[in-house]
Amino acid sequence: MKNLIAVLTIAIALSSCGSNSSDTVSLVAAGATFPLPFYNLAIKNYSNSTGTQLTYGGIGSGGGIRSLRDKVVDFGATDAYLNTEQEENMPAELIHIPTCIGAVVIAYSLPGIEDLKLSNENLQDIFMGKITNWNDAKIKASNPGVILPDLDVTVVHRSDGSGTTYIFSDFMSKVSAEWDREVGRGKSLKWPVGLGAKGNPGVAGTIKQTAGAVGYIGSEFAFTQKIPVAQVENSAGNYVMPSLASISAAAKGDIPENTKVMLTCSSDPEAYPISGFTWLILYKDQAYDNRSEAQARETVKFISWIIEKDAQALAQQVNYAPLPGKTVAQARELLGSVVYKGQALNQ
């Protein structure tokens, strides 16, 4: 039944796409919605220049993992890397290829206030419901000289499961022991307070419409929509404004060989602390389920392209931070390990 659900979800997600012609290879992928604007743009450019048909269904990271497990897509996409248990549930060994870096920003709606700093303790107290008014002494302490209004705090969070929530809760769990104990990390959480809204547009819309609201949204959405966001305290104790440069700086530290790492709380003093990779996932051995060699080759060719300079420039156009050179080299190395009947596909 799960198989059927996955097929149906993808069928719905892709229903707007045209039919495949038989003489060219066509690829199907599905997964995370967070990098969707980047993938859409990248795929459009790639298809125009190579003629390869590629369709991507933004059905969520969970759906992407399910689809790859059920082998209904050529590759999947996810915002949270698979844990050991999830990897064991997959039918074969897979690899994670990071494609860009995104961040989660703290958006707020406070009339007349254009510059807001939030310490890690402020974030913990706000999102756990301990600070209920914006004129709380603890927020004032982080914002000397700013006159904060006597206004109720309304927390807005995602109502749908999301990689954005995962990155945010991972950061919160690292900076607050209490959060880690009471709430923890996950794509959806048991929220102590607040209202849920669907997707980045839902959260952003609710915040905009409600004076005193605060919530977290994907950086690419906030940058595109020019939503006011708060400066957040990083590991070095600096207040950092999220920007493509400060987000990219989060990946400057050591990255493990398989690139499976959360970039939250980077040690870099310039880094914006709530950042994270988003990955494409594919099977290491591409010869499965009667896949043709051409199909496997095209899969690897596209993924090799998306980590390189041309595609990374496209990522910045739609407000994602590019991969640092060191990470690109690691991703190349990983792609070199993909084989078809024992032969490496990416030389």
Added chain:
Amino acid sequence: MNPTKIVLFLASLVVILITAGMVYSLTSGAIPVFREFGLGFITSAEWDPTEGREVYGALPFIAGTLLTSLIAIVLCFPLAFSTSLFIGEYYRDTKIASIAGTMVDMLAGIPSIVYGLWGFYVLRPLIVSFGWSAQGFSIFTAGVILAIMIIPYATSITTEIIKMVSNDLKEAAYSLGATRREVIFNVIIPNARSGIFTSFVLAFGRALGETMAVTMLIGNSNVIPKGIFQSGNTMASVIANQFGEADGLKLSALVAIGLLLFVITGIINGIGKLIIKKYSV
């Protein structure tokens, strides 16, 4: 068997098979969560999807669904019933009745998301300005939007039922000197009551399953609402929200909520049928 009979038989068989197939897949998908939590899944108010300490209880959503639908049907009844009398009896076959009838039918054709947007930008600020709720996201807001959404269903069927009451009966009552009000209360309503009741049962069923507009207005907090001006969540809404990223036990919990919604709708239709049987003339 003649060909007509065969076609009819096959068509009905397909409907039965589809329903049976749905019940089967919902049930088999729901088994893991019931094996894990037993009946506690229905009676527990705890919903914690965090990995490693997953607990799933559907009570907040059952409560949210029933509360919003009850508010909807209570608000819908006076409006829909009066409109039906207006169109089907008082101003029957006049131009204004046909305009009103067309408007009601048009309401039924508006997509759910449009109701949601209207609710978000118009109804919600109105609730805030009354001071009933600080942000306007509440069980009550969702109930009001549901009421507006189900009015056309209740109204069109009730209108048809009222029109169907035999003229002979009504004329007989008038000839005995009954006033219009007396005719309505003593002839039309007693004759049409089972049909009217059916139309409101259908409207209630529609309110139970409505998703998109509710999601946008209910606040989506997965707890039992403490009052009708507090935020909550409904069964359909939590499925729509959480399905995309769900896996394993959580996916099973969402399928189980779908099964419960199916069962609740079935129970309500069953009760409706019993009452109709008892009161039909």
